[in-house]
Amino acid sequence: MKFRSLILGALGVAVGITGIALSKAAYAAEQFIPMLVYRTGPYAPSGIPVANGFRDYYTLVNKRDGGINGVTVTFEECETKYDTKIGVECYEKLKGKGPTGASLFNPYSTGITYQLIPKASVDKVPILSMGYGRTSAADGRVFEWVFNFPMTYWSQASAFVKYVSRQEGGYDKLKGKNIVHVYHNSAYGKEANPTLVALAKRYGYKLTLLAVDHPGQEQKATWLQIRRLKPDWVFMSGWGVMNSVAIKEAAAINFPMDHFVGNWWSGTDADVIPAGQGSVGYKSTTFHSAGSGFPVHADIIKHVYGGDAAKAKENNIGEVLYNRGMVNAMFGIEAIRTAMGKYGNKSMTGEQVRWGLENLNVENARLQALGMKDFTRGVKVSCADHETGGSLRIQQWDGTKWKFVSQWLSPMRDIVRPMIEKDAAMFAKENKITPRSC
Amino acid sequence: MFYRESGQFKTSYQKDQQVFPIAQDRIFIALLLVVAFAVVPFVADEYWLQAVIIPFLIFSLAAVGLNLLTGYAGQVSLGTGAFMAVGAYATYKITTAFPEINIVIVFLMSGMVAAGVGIVFGLPSLRIKGFYLAVATLAAQFFILWLFNKVGWFFNDSPSGTITAPPRTLFGIMISGPEATAEVRYFVSLTFLVVFTVIAKNIVRGRIGRSWMAIRDMDIAAEIIGIQPLKTKLMAFAISSFYCGLAGALSVFAWLGGAETEAFSIAISFQVLFMIIIGGLGSIMGSIMGAAFITLVPIFLTNMPAMFGIPMATDLSKHIEEIVFGGLIVFLLIVEPHGFARLWQIGKEKLRQWPFPY
Numbered sequence: 001m002k003f004r005s006l007i008l009g010a011l012g013v014a015v016g017i018t019g020i021a022l023s024k025a026a027y028a029a030e031q032f033i034p035m036l037v038y039r040t041g042p043y044a045p046s047g048i049p050v051a052n053g054f055r056d057y058y059t060l061v062n063k064r065d066g067g068i069n070g071v072t073v074t075f076e077e078c079e080t081k082y083d084t085k086i087g088v089e090c091y092e093k094l095k096g097k098g099p100t101g102a103s104l105f106n107p108y109s110t111g112i113t114y115q116l117i118p119k120a121s122v123d124k125v126p127i128l129s130m131g132y133g134r135t136s137a138a139d140g141r142v143f144e145w146v147f148n149f150p151m152t153y154w155s156q157a158s159a160f161v162k163y164v165s166r167q168e169g170g171y172d173k174l175k176g177k178n179i180v181h182v183y184h185n186s187a188y189g190k191e192a193n194p195t196l197v198a199l200a201k202r203y204g205y206k207l208t209l210l211a212v213d214h215p216g217q218e219q220k221a222t223w224l225q226i227r228r229l230k231p232d233w234v235f236m237s238g239w240g241v242m243n244s245v246a247i248k249e250a251a252a253i254n255f256p257m258d259h260f261v262g263n264w265w266s267g268t269d270a271d272v273i274p275a276g277q278g279s280v281g282y283k284s285t286t287f288h289s290a291g292s293g294f295p296v297h298a299d300i301i302k303h304v305y306g307g308d309a310a311k312a313k314e315n316n317i318g319e320v321l322y323n324r325g326m327v328n329a330m331f332g333i334e335a336i337r338t339a340m341g342k343y344g345n346k347s348m349t350g351e352q353v354r355w356g357l358e359n360l361n362v363e364n365a366r367l368q369a370l371g372m373k374d375f376t377r378g379v380k381v382s383c384a385d386h387e388t389g390g391s392l393r394i395q396q397w398d399g400t401k402w403k404f405v406s407q408w409l410s411p412m413r414d415i416v417r418p419m420i421e422k423d424a425a426m427f428a429k430e431n432k433i434t435p436r437s438c
Numbered sequence: 439m440f441y442r443e444s445g446q447f448k449t450s451y452q453k454d455q456q457v458f459p460i461a462q463d464r465i466f467i468a469l470l471l472v473v474a475f476a477v478v479p480f481v482a483d484e485y486w487l488q489a490v491i492i493p494f495l496i497f498s499l500a501a502v503g504l505n506l507l508t509g510y511a512g513q514v515s516l517g518t519g520a521f522m523a524v525g526a527y528a529t530y531k532i533t534t535a536f537p538e539i540n541i542v543i544v545f546l547m548s549g550m551v552a553a554g555v556g557i558v559f560g561l562p563s564l565r566i567k568g569f570y571l572a573v574a575t576l577a578a579q580f581f582i583l584w585l586f587n588k589v590g591w592f593f594n595d596s597p598s599g600t601i602t603a604p605p606r607t608l609f610g611i612m613i614s615g616p617e618a619t620a621e622v623r624y625f626v627s628l629t630f631l632v633v634f635t636v637i638a639k640n641i642v643r644g645r646i647g648r649s650w651m652a653i654r655d656m657d658i659a660a661e662i663i664g665i666q667p668l669k670t671k672l673m674a675f676a677i678s679s680f681y682c683g684l685a686g687a688l689s690v691f692a693w694l695g696g697a698e699t700e701a702f703s704i705a706i707s708f709q710v711l712f713m714i715i716i717g718g719l720g721s722i723m724g725s726i727m728g729a730a731f732i733t734l735v736p737i738f739l740t741n742m743p744a745m746f747g748i749p750m751a752t753d754l755s756k757h758i759e760e761i762v763f764g765g766l767i768v769f770l771l772i773v774e775p776h777g778f779a780r781l782w783q784i785g786k787e788k789l790r791q792w793p794f795p796y
Contacts, residue, residue, distance in 0.1 A: 039753030118616035
C-alpha cells in the first residue's frame with residue numbers, strides 16, 4: 001500500500017516536471033497574454049461572454065493570421081470570481097509567464113484595476129482597462145502604465161447627461177429634472193458619481209444616488225424608492241447578476257424602460273433576456289456594435305469553430321459583452337503589433353507593449369482590414385491622453401436585438417478633463433510620483 | 439523515542455513555567471523561526487510570498503485575535519471583518535494626515551483605534567450571550583462597512599472610495615507602497631505575527647487569560663470567585679480587536695496595497711471564524727494552523743490540475759476546488775471536531791510512545 005502510493009507520487013512528480021519542461025521548450029516566438037476571467041459566481045453572466053470574446057479573438061489571430069506577425073499568441077485564464085484578492089493572486093501568478101512575461105493585463109474589474117495600478121509601474125506590465133478602472137488614469141503623465149481608452153466612466157456620465165438633454169430638448173430643460181443613479185456599491189459603481197454631482201450643480205437637475213450592495217440580487221428596497229421618487233431618468237452602473245435583477249424590478253414597477261439607461265457594462269443580452277418582454281425599450285450606452293453580422297464574426301465561425309455557427313452561438317458570439325471582449329482583445333493585439341513595428345517581430349516585453357499602447361493608432365482602414373469596419377471607432381492614444389477622444393452611442397433592446405437609437409455622442413471634455421487632472425495630481429502627490437512631461 | 443521529556447528536570451519555578459517546557463518543542467519552534475526568517479524569503483519567489491505566504495501570515499494574526507475572543511473568552515464574534523477594516527482605514531487616515539509618523543507606530547495606533555471600536559461593540563456582550571451576541575456583532579460588521587462606504591472623510595473623498603497604501607519607509611527601507619519588495623513586506627508581516635503571537639501566548643497563560651477562560655466556562659461561577667465580567671469581557675473585545683485591526687492594517691499596507699470596504703466583507707468574518715473552528719478553539723497554534731488550511735488549500739487546489747499537467751477549464755477547476763474544499767472541511771470536522779490543535783496534541787502523544795505504543 002505504502003509502496004504503491006510512493007510510486008504514484010513519484011509518477012505524479014515526474015508528470016509535473018515533464019509538463020514544466022515541455023512548456024519551457026515550447027517558448028519559441030510566443031507572446032503571452034494573461035487573462036483574468038470570472039466564469040463562476042454572481043458576476044459570471046457578465047464574465048463569461050467577455051472571456052469567450054477574448055479567447056476566440058486570440059485563437060482567431062493564431063489560426064487566421066498565424067499569430068501577430070508570425071509570433072504565436074499564448075494565453076492562460078485565471079479565475080478571479082471578480083474578487084480583488086484572488087485577482088491579485090492571479091496577477092502575481094501570471095505576470096512572469098511566457099518568454100517575456102505578461103504583455104498586458106485586462107483585469108475586467110475596477111476593484112482589481114485599482115489594486116494593480118501601483119504594481120504595474122514596478123513590475124513593468126501595462127494595464128489596459130478599456131472603459132473601466134480608475135478614471136483619472138486617463139492622465140498619462142501620472143499613470144504611465146495604465147490605459148483606459150476609448151472612454152472613461154466620467155466621460156460616459158457626461159455623455160449620458162448630454163443624451164438626456166437632447167431627449168428633453170436642450171440643456172435648459174434639465175433644470176428640476178429628477179435623475180437617479182443606481183450603482184453597484186463598489187469602486188466601480190461609485191466612479192460615475194463625482195461627474196453626475198458636478199453636472200447636477202451646473203444644470204440644476206436633482207440627483208439621487210442609490211447604492212446596491214454586492215452582489216445585487218436584492219433590490220426591492222431600491223426600486224420601491226424609485227417608485228416613490230418617480231424620476232425622469234434612471235442611469236445604472238451595474239454588473240453581473242445585478243443588471244438583470246434591476247431590469248426585472250424596473251419592469252415590475254412599470255418604470256418607462258426608454259428612460260432607463262444602463263452604462264456600457266449594463267447592457268448585454270444576458271441582462272435583458274431574463275426580464276422577457278418587460279425589458280423591451282431598455283437602453284444602454286456602448287462604443288461598438290452588437291450582433292454577429294460583421295466579417296470578423298464570419299472569420300471566427302470559420303476559423304475558430306470550424307463553421308459550426310450553433311457552437312459559436314453557444315459561446316455567446318455576437319452578444320454585446322462578447323463583442324466587448326473581442327474589441328478589447330483587438331486593441332491589445334494591435335498595440336503589440338505597433339510595438340513590433342518598432343522593436344521587431346519577436347516576443348515583446350511589457351515595456352515594449354506599453355510603448356505600443358501609447359503609440360497605438362487604429363484607423364478606419366485598419367479596422368476594415370480586420371473585418372471590423374463600422375463595428376467600433378478607431379483610437380489614437382497619446383502620451384498625455386490615455387483616454388483618447390472616444391465617444392459613445394445609445395443602444396436600445398427591442399426584444400430580440402440591440403439597435404442604435406442615437407448618433408455618436410462625445411463627452412463634455414471641458415468638464416471631465418480638469419477633474420481627471422485634479423484627481424491624478426492628488427494621486428501623484430499622495431504617492432510621490434513626479435508627472436512626466438509630454 | 440525522540441520526543442520524550444524524561445530526564446528534563448525543572449529545577450526552578452521559572453523553568454517550570456516557561457512557554458515550552460519540553461526541550462524538543464523549543465528546538466522545533468526555534469528551527470521554525472530560523473526557517474521563516476532566514477530560509478523562506480530566499481527560497482520562495484515573488485508569487486509565493488505575495489500571493490500565498492503574506493496573506494497566510496496576516497490571516498494568522500487575525501485568527502489569533504479572534505481566538506482570544508471566541509476561543510478563550512467564549513464571546514462569539516462575526517465582526518472580525520469590520521474590526522480589520524477599522525484598522526486599515528485608521529492606518530490610512532493617520533498616515534495620510536501625519537506622514538511623518540513612523541508607519542509601525544501608525545500600525546499600533548490603528549490597533550488602538552480598533553480596540554476602542556471593539557470595546558463599543560463589545561458592550562452588548564454584558565447582557566447577551568452566544569448566538570444573540572453573534573448577531574449583535576454582525577451589526578458592527580454592517581454598520582462599520584456602511585460608514586466607511588458612505589462618509590467620504592474616511593477615504594479622503596477619493597472618487598471610487600478606495601484607499602491606497604502610500605509609500606512609507608522604516609529605517610530607510612520601503613515597507614509599504616508599490617516599491618516595497620515582497621521580501622520586505624514578508625518580514626514586516628512575519629515580525630508582527632511572531633511578536634504578537636508571543637504576546638498572545640503569554641496573555642492566555644497569565645491572569646487575564648485565566649479570567650477569560652473562567653468567564654467562558656461559566657460566567658456566574660467566575661463572577662462569584664471575583665472576576666469582573668465587565669472588565670474581562672471588554673478587555674477580551676479590546677485585545678481581540680487590536681489584533682484584528684493590526685491584521686487589517688497589514689492586509690492593506692503589506693499585502694493588497696489598496697482596498698475598498700468589499701475587501702473586509704462579512705465573508706472575511708466568516709472565513710476567520712472558520713479558521714479558528716478548524717484550527718481549534720482556545721489554541722494559539724490552532725489559529726495559525728487553521729489560517730494555513732483556509733488560505734493555502736484553495737490556492738493549492740486551484741493550481742493542482744496545472745501542476746500535474748491536466749488541462750481543465752478554469753470554471754470547472756474552480757467548481758471542483760470549491761467542492762473538494764467544502765468536503766475537506768466537513769470531513770475534518772467529523773473526524774476531529776476540536777480541530778488541528780487537537781490533532782497536533784494527539785500527534786505529540788503518539789510521538790511520545792513511538793516506537794513502542796502501549
